[in-house]
Amino acid sequence: ETGVTQSPTHLIKTRGQQVTLRCSSQSGHNTVSWYQQALGQGPQFIFQYYREEENGRGNFPPRFSGLQFPNYSSELNVNALELDDSALYLCASSLGTFQGTGELFFGEGSRLTVL
């Protein structure tokens, strides 16, 4: 148990729809990041939020967006869903901006299937 909780655990959407995934970070952690993990591959960094602002982004299009709230919880929004968006979406939290501590705490993920 890492203290990072994600919801929903599983969901099915159709192409063109929009989805919102939610994450509650470990108590006291003010930095949240999101990863996408396609089947059989390693996780890929989408973006991170620190103090409610995005301050790092991977190679993902603008239809992937996010929010961080004052209580440090976070949302990942994906618009205009495509079949290739089918994946496990992982949320990770940490304290501060990861100044060499090395330890991210991951949730168990939300598995999205796009039909």
Add this chain to the structure above:
Amino acid sequence: DAKTTQPPSMDCAEGRAANLPCNHSTISGNEYVYWYRQIHSQGPQYIIHGLKNNETNEMASLIITEDRKSSTLILPHATLRDTAVYYCIVRVGNAGNMLTFGGGTRLMVKP
């Protein structure tokens, strides 16, 4: 971040030491070596990290060669619960929460 190379799979007998190698020949002086693992259907779990010196914690030991071009993660007494994909990641220490995961090594611990 420096690229890493790991064997795609390894087997280990339960109770024996599991030694997982990682090559990172292009590592820079300010880049750390991190190890995470991912047990099936769970999120990745941090194991250990180091810069130059060997490191040990309650989960594992990390041996980094003197030229820092390779490292080995050692699980001293592997159990069935250690069956997982192990990722070796090299990155600078102040790069935020961005980790670049490769394919990892799928470790199968057998009875």
